Amino acid sequence: MSWIFKINHLSDVEKEGLYRILIPPSIFHRFHIHPILFLNEKRERLVRFYCPPKDNATLIEIKQDLIDQDSIFFVQVSDTNDRTQIRLDFIIVNDPHSERFNTDVDTLGKDTLFGRANRNITEEIRALQAGLAPGQVKHGLRLTGDFLQCLEHFCRILGIKSILLDGLFYHNAIIYEKYGFSYFEGFKMMRRINELFQPGSILCEKLDGSTPFRQIGFHKTIRGRSWAIHDGILRDVDDELIEGGWSSPKMYKMVDKTRQICSFSDASF
Amino acid sequence: MKKIFISSTGVRSGQSLAVWCVGEMLRSQGLRVGFFKPFVTRPVSHNGRIIDKDALLMKEYFDLPEELSILCPVVPEEVPGDEVAREEQLMRIEECYEKVQKEKDALIIMGSEKIFYEPDSPYLPDGVLVNRFNAPVLLVDKFQNENMSMYSVLAIDSFLKDKVKFVFVNQIPLESVDAAYNKLVPFFQKRGTPMIFLVPQDRILTSLTVRNIVDIIQGEVLTGENRLENLVESTSISSSHLKGSLHLFRRIYNKIILLGLETDALNTPLISSKVTGILLTGGRRPAPIIVNTCGDLGIPLAVTPFDTFVTMEKIQKQQTHITYKDVYKLKRFVQLLGGDEAIQKIVTQLDEIYKF
Secondary structure, eight states, X not given: OOHHHHHTTSOHXXXXXXXXXXXXXXXXXXXXXXXXXXXXXXXXXXXXXXXXXXXXXXXXEEOSSTTOSSOSEEEEEEEOSSTTEEEEEEEEEOOTTSOOOOTXXXXXXXXXXXXXXXXXXXXXXXHHHTTOOTTOSSOOOSOHXXXXXXXXXXXXXXXXXXXXXXXXXXXXXXXXXXXTOEEEEOHHHHHHHHHHTSTTSHHHHHOSSSSTTSOTTGGGBHHHHHHHHHTTGGGGSOOGGGTTSOOOOEEEEETTBOOOOOSSTTOBO | OEEEEEEESSTTSSHHHHHHHXXXXXXXXXXXXXXXXXXXXXXXXXXXXXXXXXXXXXXXXXXXXXXXXXXXXXXXXXXXXXXXXXXXXXHHHHHHHHHXXXXXXXXXXXXXXXXXXXXXXSSOOHHHHHHXXXXXXXXXXXXXXXXXXXHHHHHHHHHTTSOEEEEEEEEEOGGGHHXXXXXXXXXXXXXXXXXXXXXXXXXHHHOEEHHHHHHHTTOEEEEOGGGTTOEEOEEEOOGGGOOGGGGGGGGOSSEEEEEEOOGGXXXXXXXXXXXXXXXXXXXXXXXXXXXXXXXXXXXXXXXXXXOHHHHHHHHHHOOOOOOTTOHHHHHHHHHHHTHXXXXXXXXXXXXXXXXX
């Protein structure tokens, strides 16, 4: 029996006690949330857990105010077929005090599926100009590293050996590399993208200012490349390894064993 | 006219389904079936009035001409629980009883949710009504263990002076079926009465339908309207259930996946659960590709205004009651009871009771 499924059969107090480990402690301090009771100063419970028996996934959400549209912290982890692995389905961190960019919905209010189904170009331009990466609706809180430490600690306690995830966007994959993740699938694509973004190569040449997301110089930064890829630049190139455009790489990290994978050396965000 | 009083040893025993099932058995013998339930125990507001869900089910399914307020006349909350009120209740019950039995060959009288006497219960004890109507009793018992079932049946039969003629021991966990069969059946066969029927716990009977869930969460169906009778045994947020083109849903974090049996698979209940519906939470409208994917695969897709947490809370807390649309549950219950053989046994026994 896999771990999440097993934990979900415990009492609420027990499972919340275990899943609490997944929340970076700085969130409690920063947003004045009691780390044991999950209450704010107005005694409202701001941390919610979805972990019913029979499900093999768990979801934790923290909002600054329960009526807020966006969460401060939203994480979903699930079991895989192998009980020594855990899958990180989603991790979303938003700074509640930052401006919102509606890149997640189109002009009719329909889900863009992170740009897979549709794009809200106006909002994406605003987000780009404000320094956000594709897929973000607000600035983050720079908690990815803290969260991954929490997740590793959780795995260590349970004897889980590896963490799996999909790198949804280019910048996600590069960031996970920096935290010691390696690739099941997609490394060749990542390496090829880096080659083609080198000065004089085809992707770099295509950063010609033809759209706001393909600005000259974008090849130098993780975020710039990610926006260009989100804008479909890979589909404009005839290359065997990046045929069909961006495909989220499948990544993993062995707990306590950091890999030194780097598909974009000297990268800045 | 044949009468049968259907009572229960506890709440959520399957009493409503048993009532529906016996009604259908009697109707299948060509009898004109009537229904009477003295007290509203499963209230629902209907056109500004409180009515009973069982009465509504029976009226709709058997096309009964009587008003709901006649089929189930007494709303306990509307009257104080003193002696005068009790007398008035009894008068009203008898008055309505006279009306519902007219031009019927068989009348099913449904008791309250539990037959055991409780001093603070707003209902007249079933024991009083059984004696008043002088009807044989069918007892529905939600299985806990063999000894408990045996004790409950014997105690009630003794209290009702041998009026318990049939017992449905319901929701027996699969691991207890053998023990229950080996202990209860020989015991009551040797005793001669009551006639006992064992009904195992069943995934079809315990499931909700996608339609039930859509109603509970005030959902809007975006596609798959013709598959809303798919069964839902469990829910999940995990994307591991999403194969093939449903892989696209991995990009959606505000979703709940419904797992169970498709309508076409109700006769092959051993097959494993599959995706029978998907809910999108938080009120966000999905991209057309999502709706089309579900449409192509024949999977109902609904959107609810509530977030994932509230939606799940609603699904878990809500107890749905069977309606006339749940005929698959009726058929399944008859099947588990023993099918035609069980029908014949019950009908013959009732004939015996009313022979003289």
